[in-house]
Amino acid sequence: MKVAVVLPELGAARATFSLWHVRPGDRVFEGDRVAEVLIPGAAVDVHAPADGVLVEQAAFPQDVVSAGQVLGWVEE
Amino acid sequence: MTDPQHDPARALSAYLLGTLGFDALLALQRRLVYEAGGPRPVASLVVCDHPPGITVGREGSRAHIRPSPEQLHARGWPVRWVGRGGGVMLHLPGQVACYPVLPLAALGLTPAGYVAGLQAVGVDLLRWYGVTAEPDPDRPGVRANGRRVAHLGVAVRGGATCFGLVVNTDPDLRPFRDVRCDGDPAPMTSIARESSHRVTVPGVRQRFVELVAARWGFDRISLFHQGPGALPRPTPHAAAHRP
Numbered sequence: 001m002k003v004a005v006v007l008p009e010l011g012a013a014r015a016t017f018s019l020w021h022v023r024p025g026d027r028v029f030e031g032d033r034v035a036e037v038l039i040p041g042a043a044v045d046v047h048a049p050a051d052g053v054l055v056e057q058a059a060f061p062q063d064v065v066s067a068g069q070v071l072g073w074v075e076e
Numbered sequence: 077m078t079d080p081q082h083d084p085a086r087a088l089s090a091y092l093l094g095t096l097g098f099d100a101l102l103a104l105q106r107r108l109v110y111e112a113g114g115p116r117p118v119a120s121l122v123v124c125d126h127p128p129g130i131t132v133g134r135e136g137s138r139a140h141i142r143p144s145p146e147q148l149h150a151r152g153w154p155v156r157w158v159g160r161g162g163g164v165m166l167h168l169p170g171q172v173a174c175y176p177v178l179p180l181a182a183l184g185l186t187p188a189g190y191v192a193g194l195q196a197v198g199v200d201l202l203r204w205y206g207v208t209a210e211p212d213p214d215r216p217g218v219r220a221n222g223r224r225v226a227h228l229g230v231a232v233r234g235g236a237t238c239f240g241l242v243v244n245t246d247p248d249l250r251p252f253r254d255v256r257c258d259g260d261p262a263p264m265t266s267i268a269r270e271s272s273h274r275v276t277v278p279g280v281r282q283r284f285v286e287l288v289a290a291r292w293g294f295d296r297i298s299l300f301h302q303g304p305g306a307l308p309r310p311t312p313h314a315a316a317h318r319p
Contacts, residue, residue, distance in 0.1 A: 009186060010186055010187045010188055011185075011186025011187060011188030011189045012186075012187070012188035018134055031234075033233070033234070036134075036159075038134055038135065038161055039161070039187060039188055039191070040161070040191070040213070040214070040215075040216050041161045041162050041191045041215075041216030041217075041228045041229060041230060042160075042161035042162075042187050042188070042190075042191050042216075042229075042230045042231065042232060043133070043134050043159060043160055043161045043230075043231045043232070044187045044231070044232040045231075045232060045233055045234065047234075
């Protein structure tokens, strides 16, 4: 089953996707930091929602992202 | 219902550490972030200063640093790229760095709310010294009389904050002409330059502890002058109860 990596609420009107810490095909565990987004003054980690393999990246560096947006998918 | 007197999230461990090298800071932060993300979240505050050098956050650029690599080497200014928000910071003696390590969820904070709160701590600090200051929404930090007096760059790792606010207490301001801190074209100012009060580094350090505790409602403060690694180990009776 695929589980979405969702950007949590950051309290900022907008955020910019910064980087992925993992590549498609990499194994991840729930709670691992898999990506990073930027709001003015802060770099915020995004965590894996489940154990599995990152199968898809849906956001890329410099993309403008917002809370609730799907950044990628983990296959359990 | 949780008794607020026993809520670990409302107790603050403050480490007043003097001059701290960047490698030592990163190791200390990793430990404190780990503790803040545990089942009993612990809030900490590191107040220190750094040896001369430059750090570059995610929003910084080498273009903001005017001296060539050879000139930086001659001045003894190492350049480090660090995983925090914000731009370029020039670290010099006479600054005070305020690095809260706070469990955001336990305190009911969002990352943006925390950034705003840390800017407000900087504004409150300047106000205490009789200086009218304002937060800078474009390049987070604090401005006084149109010039930056503090710069802000934080990271949220595992739900806990790290890095923070660096304020110019009374540094030599001339070197700032060579570094566009946070990309701002104007050179920075300092509390001592703007204030008619007596401004000292120990006074600013103490004020930071009080302001951080007041801003986020910490009613119990434990002060340490060494990092947690140098503190005594748990008492034998506590160790005996480990499974």
